[in-house]
Amino acid sequence: MANFEPDPKLKFTFGLWTVGNIGRDPFGGPVRESISPVEVCNLLGEVGAYGVNFHDNDLVPIDASQAERDRIVRDFKKAMRVNGLVAPMATTNLFSEPVFRDGAFTSNNARIRAYAIQKTMRAMDLGAECGAKIYVFWGGREGTESDATKDPIESIKRFREAINFLCEYSLKQRYGYRFAFEAKPNEPRGHMYFAVTGSYLALIPTLDHPDMCGVNPEFAHETMAGLNFVHHVAQALELKKLFHVDLNDQEMGRYDQDFRFASVNFKSAFFLVKLLEDYGYNGPRHFDSHAYRQSNYADVKNFAAGSMRNYMILREKARRWNADKQIQSLLKQINVEDAGLSKLTKKFSPANAKKLLAEPLNYKKLAQAPLLYEKLDQLTNEVLLGIR
Ligand code: GCO
Numbered sequence: 001m002a003n004f005e006p007d008p009k010l011k012f013t014f015g016l017w018t019v020g021n022i023g024r025d026p027f028g029g030p031v032r033e034s035i036s037p038v039e040v041c042n043l044l045g046e047v048g049a050y051g052v053n054f055h056d057n058d059l060v061p062i063d064a065s066q067a068e069r070d071r072i073v074r075d076f077k078k079a080m081r082v083n084g085l086v087a088p089m090a091t092t093n094l095f096s097e098p099v100f101r102d103g104a105f106t107s108n109n110a111r112i113r114a115y116a117i118q119k120t121m122r123a124m125d126l127g128a129e130c131g132a133k134i135y136v137f138w139g140g141r142e143g144t145e146s147d148a149t150k151d152p153i154e155s156i157k158r159f160r161e162a163i164n165f166l167c168e169y170s171l172k173q174r175y176g177y178r179f180a181f182e183a184k185p186n187e188p189r190g191h192m193y194f195a196v197t198g199s200y201l202a203l204i205p206t207l208d209h210p211d212m213c214g215v216n217p218e219f220a221h222e223t224m225a226g227l228n229f230v231h232h233v234a235q236a237l238e239l240k241k242l243f244h245v246d247l248n249d250q251e252m253g254r255y256d257q258d259f260r261f262a263s264v265n266f267k268s269a270f271f272l273v274k275l276l277e278d279y280g281y282n283g284p285r286h287f288d289s290h291a292y293r294q295s296n297y298a299d300v301k302n303f304a305a306g307s308m309r310n311y312m313i314l315r316e317k318a319r320r321w322n323a324d325k326q327i328q329s330l331l332k333q334i335n336v337e338d339a340g341l342s343k344l345t346k347k348f349s350p351a352n353a354k355k356l357l358a359e360p361l362n363y364k365k366l367a368q369a370p371l372l373y374e375k376l377d378q379l380t381n382e383v384l385l386g387i388r
């Protein structure tokens with residue numbers, strides 16, 4: 001029986017803002033004392049996490065002096081060392097301050113756009129100093145409530161220009177960053193630009209350095225919009241653009257809940273884990289979520305440990321599913337092979353087209369191939385429910 005201890009090879013990470021979340025919501029103030037970055041590292045060390053990520057201002061307050069900044073960074077690096085943590089990812093807070101209330105890179109104000117780029121350069125310096133190699137761009141306030149307020153085509157151009165600038169900055173500084181774009185449909189804006197992972201996958205080939213750029217899909221984000229998260233991740237993986245992933249959970253159609261990974265949608269979480277494991281994803285697995293507002297810090301530890309444990313359990317379930325003889329024989333039956341026809345359809349040529357047109361493919365006969373999907377899904381459920 002597997003013990004489900006967090007496997008360091010899986011690179012389980014948490015943001016300072018996740019386990020450090022103090023439980024504010026639109027209806028009420030904090031319910032937990034805020035804890036320092038060093039205390040977050042100690043907590044993560046205790047639960048056996050692999051790493052810690054941060055926004056610039058999770059670590060260094062926006063108004064800190066150079067001396068304060070240096071002291072904070074020194075203490076943080078020491079706390080990481082002591083707790084055996086690394087910081088694989090860093091990002092910029094481009095959403096909390098009033099200056100960003102109408103966006104950062106897509107703001108209508110050229111001065112604010114310039115400030116956002118400047119702030120990101122400084123945050124990239126900070127991330128690099130802490131060892132980060134992945135830089136996340138989440139469009140916190142990039143969007144609108146009313147499309148009277150911003151030109152959506154201009155916004156795409158502004159966003160692209162900012163990213164091109166920052167790619168050059170990373171190259172010039174030799175930071176070796178890979179940029180990972182994170183889509184979200186809404187919250188905090190009524191409508192956010194680049195609402196789904198696929199929006200960024202379409203943007204990337206239009207950038208000056210497409211090779212440096214990929215995505216950071218988040219379970220809750222596509223799920224909020226009622227979409228199938230696994231399919232979005234699959235497309236990113238297939239394009240070799242899955243640089244990072246934000247794991248959490250969420251009921252469809254609700255507010256941004258950021259629940260513990262696999263606490264609601266076991267089955268989607270299972271197919272996600274199976275996808276990541278079957279296709280050898282080896283980037284960080286980042287839990288971008290937070291404990292219930294009812295929890296104290298002892299329970300925040302349960303939250304963090306539970307996030308990793310759920311992943312480990314689902315990985316074991318995926319192995320079981322892959323090794324299940326009955327499931328595998330059903331899959332074999334479903335996937336009808338025909339080497340001759342596949343050779344014809346693999347690549348177009350006039351000769352292949354001619355041969356294909358001459359094939360006696362009978363739609364009535366083809367429709368008779370059995371698809372025992374009820375059986376297959378039931379077996380899947382039985383694996384998940386622990387009786388198989
Ligand atoms: C959210 C987002 C953020 C980002 C974070 C890092 O819904 O608020 O998921 O948590 O992931 O800002 O870019």
Ligand code: MN
Nearest residue numbers: 218220221288
């Ligand atoms: Mn989120």
Ligand code: MN
Nearest residue numbers: 182218246288
């Ligand atoms: Mn996120």
